[in-house]
Amino acid sequence: MAWDMLPMLAVMLPVLAMVAAVPLGARGAERLTLAYAPVGLALAIGIMLVVQLGGVPIRQELGHWAPPLGIAFRADGLAAAMLLTAALIIGAIAIFARADFGTAAGAVERRHAFAFWPLLLGLWAAINLAVVANDLFTLYVALELLTFAAMPLVCLDGSRATLQAALRYLMFALLGSVLYLLGVALIYGSAGTLDIVLLAQRVRGDIPVMIAIAVMTAGLLAKTALLPLHLWLPPAHAGAPAAASAVLSALVVKGSFVLVLRLWFGVMARVPMPDAAQILAGLGAAAILLGSVAALGQARLKLLVAYSTVAQIGYLFLMFPLLAASAGEVAAKAWTGGVVQAVSHAFAKAAMFLAAGIMASRFGHDRIADLSGAGRAMPVTLLTFALAGLSLMGVPPSGGFAAKWLLLSAAIGAGQWWWALVILGGGLLTGGYVYRVLAMGLRAGDPAPEPAPVAWQRDGIALALALVSVVLGFLPLAAFGLVQIGRLDVAP
Amino acid sequence: MTGTIFGLVGAALIGIGLFGMLVRRDALLRILSFNLLGGGVFLVFGAVARRGAGAGFGGDPVPQAIILTGIVVAFAATTLAVALVLRLAAAKDRA
Amino acid sequence: MILGLVADGLLAAGILALALACVATRRAFASAALFIAYGLLLALAWARLGASDVALTEASIGAGLSGVLLLGGVRRLAGLAEPSPDAETGPLLTVLIGIGCAAVALAIGAAVLLLPDPAPSLAPQVAANLATTDLGNPVTGVLMSFRALDTLLESAVVLLAVVCVWALAPEGGWGGVAGPRQPIVRDGPLALLARVLPPLGIVIAIHILWVGADAPGGKFQAAAVLAAMWLMPWMAGLAPAPRIDARWLRLVLAAGPALFILIGLGGALAEGAFLAYPPGWAKPLILAIEIVLTASIAVALALLVMGPPEPPR
Numbered sequence: 005m006a007w008d009m010l011p012m013l014a015v016m017l018p019v020l021a022m023v024a025a026v027p028l029g030a031r032g033a034e035r036l037t038l039a040y041a042p043v044g045l046a047l048a049i050g051i052m053l054v055v056q057l058g059g060v061p062i063r064q065e066l067g068h069w070a071p072p073l074g075i076a077f078r079a080d081g082l083a084a085a086m087l088l089t090a091a092l093i094i095g096a097i098a099i100f101a102r103a104d105f106g107t108a109a110g111a112v113e114r115r116h117a118f119a120f121w122p123l124l125l126g127l128w129a130a131i132n133l134a135v136v137a138n139d140l141f142t143l144y145v146a147l148e149l150l151t152f153a154a155m156p157l158v159c160l161d162g163s164r165a166t167l168q169a170a171l172r173y174l175m176f177a178l179l180g181s182v183l184y185l186l187g188v189a190l191i192y193g194s195a196g197t198l199d200i201v202l203l204a205q206r207v208r209g210d211i212p213v214m215i216a217i218a219v220m221t222a223g224l225l226a227k228t229a230l231l232p233l234h235l236w237l238p239p240a241h242a243g244a245p246a247a248a249s250a251v252l253s254a255l256v257v258k259g260s261f262v263l264v265l266r267l268w269f270g271v272m273a274r275v276p277m278p279d280a281a282q283i284l285a286g287l288g289a290a291a292i293l294l295g296s297v298a299a300l301g302q303a304r305l306k307l308l309v310a311y312s313t314v315a316q317i318g319y320l321f322l323m324f325p326l327l328a329a330s331a332g333e334v335a336a337k338a339w340t341g342g343v344v345q346a347v348s349h350a351f352a353k354a355a356m357f358l359a360a361g362i363m364a365s366r367f368g369h370d371r372i373a374d375l376s377g378a379g380r381a382m383p384v385t386l387l388t389f390a391l392a393g394l395s396l397m398g399v400p401p402s403g404g405f406a407a408k409w410l411l412l413s414a415a416i417g418a419g420q421w422w423w424a425l426v427i428l429g430g431g432l433l434t435g436g437y438v439y440r441v442l443a444m445g446l447r448a449g450d451p452a453p454e455p456a457p458v459a460w461q462r463d464g465i466a467l468a469l470a471l472v473s474v475v476l477g478f479l480p481l482a483a484f485g486l487v488q489i490g491r492l493d494v495a496p
Numbered sequence: 497m498t499g500t501i502f503g504l505v506g507a508a509l510i511g512i513g514l515f516g517m518l519v520r521r522d523a524l525l526r527i528l529s530f531n532l533l534g535g536g537v538f539l540v541f542g543a544v545a546r547r548g549a550g551a552g553f554g555g556d557p558v559p560q561a562i563i564l565t566g567i568v569v570a571f572a573a574t575t576l577a578v579a580l581v582l583r584l585a586a587a588k589d590r591a
Numbered sequence: 592m593i594l595g596l597v598a599d600g601l602l603a604a605g606i607l608a609l610a611l612a613c614v615a616t617r618r619a620f621a622s623a624a625l626f627i628a629y630g631l632l633l634a635l636a637w638a639r640l641g642a643s644d645v646a647l648t649e650a651s652i653g654a655g656l657s658g659v660l661l662l663g664g665v666r667r668l669a670g671l672a673e674p675s676p677d678a679e680t681g682p683l684l685t686v687l688i689g690i691g692c693a694a695v696a697l698a699i700g701a702a703v704l705l706l707p708d709p710a711p712s713l714a715p716q717v718a719a720n721l722a723t724t725d726l727g728n729p730v731t732g733v734l735m736s737f738r739a740l741d742t743l744l745e746s747a748v749v750l751l752a753v754v755c756v757w758a759l760a761p762e763g764g765w766g767g768v769a770g771p772r773q774p775i776v777r778d779g780p781l782a783l784l785a786r787v788l789p790p791l792g793i794v795i796a797i798h799i800l801w802v803g804a805d806a807p808g809g810k811f812q813a814a815a816v817l818a819a820m821w822l823m824p825w826m827a828g829l830a831p832a833p834r835i836d837a838r839w840l841r842l843v844l845a846a847g848p849a850l851f852i853l854i855g856l857g858g859a860l861a862e863g864a865f866l867a868y869p870p871g872w873a874k875p876l877i878l879a880i881e882i883v884l885t886a887s888i889a890v891a892l893a894l895l896v897m898g899p900p901e902p903p904r
Contacts (some may be wrong), residue, residue: 011526012859022749022751023849023852026841026845027751028692064864066740066866067866069737069865073720073737074738112766115757115758120763122757123751125644126747133744141741148569148573149747149785155580155755155847156754156758158669159580159759163587164587167580170580171523174576178573178577179532182534182537182570185537185864188557189537189540189544192544193540193710196713197711197713207845210705211702212703214705219699247653294562350860365631378773422581461799482587497599498595498639498640501600501603502599502639505606505607505636506699507700508696508700508701509606509607509610510696511692511693511695511696511697512692514696515614515688515689516614517605518688519680519684519685519688520614520679523620524665525622525663528613528622530621531626531657539633540699544706545644547640547710547712548710551715551717553718556712556714556732557714557729560642560645560730560733560892561733561738563642563645564730564734565734565742566651567652568648571656571657572895573658574660574661575752575896576658579756579759579898579899582667582668583759583899585671588671
């Protein structure tokens with residue numbers, strides 16, 4: 005059936021668009037991106053429907069060459085969820101970014117207007133490739149594509165601070181990629197294949213493989229900005245333009261996270277590593293607590309939101325020990341909880357960064373202490389921030405609540421109640437820094453900017469993303485069964 | 497034997513490159529160390545390729561193709577890093 | 592047998608010595624020069640390992656173009672106002688990091704020694720299936736048929752890298768000529784080579800591309816040589832760098848990856864899988880892709896070394 009073409013199209017069409025964007029120039033590239041966005045969304049919805057209704061992952065062998073010789077694409081439930089998330093967020097950001105990076109008819113091409121669109125398309129292609137590819141080296145190419153697309157977005161404004169942040173990001177990212185590649189070499193030397201499904205069957209826990217996993221995980225943690233390898237994230241995400249920060253926090257760090265999942269619960273599906281998983285989750289817990297405390301003390305809004313990302317990434321790693329040490333219902337809850345956290349955080353954080361960007365451009369600065377009057381001048385924007393914050397805190401009903409509730413009940417079910425304490429503590433601290441911003445914004449202050457008419461292309465988009473993050477919590481739990489399809493660590 | 501020797505050389509290069517990246521402060525030297533690190537990783541891959549010789553070939557072609565792709569990608573990354581370093585230095589110059 | 596071991600040992604010692612010298616030296620220029628020497632020894636190591644395609648690529652891109660890039664970077668950095676560099680890492684921290692890196696190296700070395708014997712390999716499968724591509728070089732077969740997706744994506748990555756480098760242009764430089772202005776060099780070795788070598792180099796590049804189907808060689812090595820043949824006259828001030836808003840330039844950059852993707856999509860329509868070649872059509876399609884891709888990648892590599900456009904002084 006032609007359905008197996010869908011994942012391939014979801015990867016190749018953005019690549020083709022990115023290639024075509026270069027000769028088209030700034031204005032052509034902008035229009036191409038906006039024209040492709042609904043197509044990409046339709047592909048993602050199609051893949052989700054096929055996977056959900058079929059109950060099995062979509063597989064295609066490229067060139068009709070079967071692994072181990074060839075490369076396969078495998079769109080499972082996790083991939084379908086991430087594809088849809090990426091399509092919605094990137095489509096929204098493309099519309100939002102027209103104000104800053106658009107080119108009027110007949111206007112001369114400007115540098116950042118030319119660069120933004122191919123970078124965005126390349127980023128989309130990279131994320132899609134990272135979740136759909138089933139071959140370890142193809143995933144390496146996806147990581148490099150992701151880095152090359154994300155790094156210039158950080159320093160697109162050309163200021164010295166962002167250039168420094170971009171250089172630090174590039175160094176971390178390149179180190180991460182090369183460590184990942186080293187692991188690929190050792191795994192191929194041990195098992196003779198790079199296909200994840202074949203590796204799940206062949207791999208035993210011998211020393212070269214364990215060293216490979218350790219090295220690859222370290223590299224991927226640097227790219228996912230898990231504490232203590234998070235130092236590059238706050239300056240990079242805070243200095244970037246609002247549209248870029250949104251896509252960096254929402255999607256780029258999730259790409260390498262999906263790769264960690266593919267390693268631990270795909271390649272190493274038959275070799276659980278519960279002790280190592282406890283260490284990983286310990287780092288996650290430290291990220292949640294220390295990142296939230298750091299966010300509480302920030303003077304600038306964008307840095308607060310960036311440290312919030314550092315904290316929320318920690319939640320993602322709480323699922324590791326819960327999956328490694330249990331099976332059946334508890335493991336399913338942990339898996340779903342982690343994936344829902346990734347998805348709902350993506351929408352909430354994108355909305356938050358866009359809202360912060362709108363406020364910064366209206367006020368001319370982003371100092372939290374001087375944000376009073378925002379509620380009166382930009383009610384929609386502040387509402388967006390509040391809704392996104394509610395989801396991050398885990399207040400019902402919201403996607404964030406669903407994720408944290410699933411992780412909590414999995415923690416208690418697995419007998420690892422200490423993670424439950426971390427989740428609750430993290431929620432309180434998140435509430436602290438969200439409240440800080442809202443309280444300041446709701447104060448009637450002076451001098452406050454005049455209320456301006458709502459720009460629906462910007463405020464509306466941000467609000468829509470925040471609403472998605474909340475609406476995720478209204479979905480019945482059965483709808484989340486999608487992400488269970490195709491899990492390799494479940495005994496058939 | 498050849499494969500193992502150069503595989504160990506690769507391991508040593510990884511250590512040397514990693515050391516350079518973490519310790520040296522000059523940006524260009526760090527980029528250079530990153531290239532040494534990459535070269536070491538490729539040599540480990542090369543050892544794997546040599547060990548997989550057979551079927552009339554002197555080495556397993558799949559890792560060789562991977563190394564080739566990796567060298568090109570690493571070069572592209574190096575150009576990005578150098579351009580960034582030069583731009584940063586020019587920005588400092590002007591400020 | 593013994594001679595081989597001696598050769599390997601000398602190469603290994605040379606590579607490690609040069610690498611240590613690269614990291615230890617204080618002056619960036621010396622480091623870059625040592626790096627080029629290291630790259631050439633590394634190419635010899637690849638030849639000893641029986642990976643001739645990799646040896647060619649390492650010599651041309653890993654040592655050649657990277658060396659040019661780093662030397663050029665060192666030179667231009669020296670020309671800019673040098674603010675006081677950050678203090679070097681303290682001695683205690685250096686020792687700790689050194690111990691850590693040594694531990695990592697030992698772990699990787701142990702992993703290499705503990706790899707399973709007999710080594711798993713895909714060589715038999717490649718040999719069995721190579722006939723469908725009508726190619727004689729198994730590495731080209733892997734690159735262009737069995738794992739063609741990675742090659743396609745790699746060409747897209749190189750194109751994206753060009754966009755990234757252009758995005759780093761300083762304000763006021765957009766739309767101008769790529770790279771810094773090169774003064775005209777009238778005599779000396781550079782001027783001589785820049786006049787004499789390019790025609791030879793172009794012929795050699797075409798040969799490398801053509802012969803890559805059945806013997807070591809191929810498009811990446813050919814593209815690197817072509818890029819070098821453009822860069823040399825450019826550095827001598829004899830050939831101009833292109834304007835980055837030139838339509839022809841952007842079309843050439845995009846043509847290779849675009850053709851690759853379109854042929855892949857055509858294979859999806861005709862054969863039911865992306866990048867599947869209809870039987871009997873494999874070699875002509877692969878050659879077509881390789882020729883156009885060589886042009887695109889050559890231009891891209893040259894632009895990457897030239898750098899972003901500068902504002903006119």
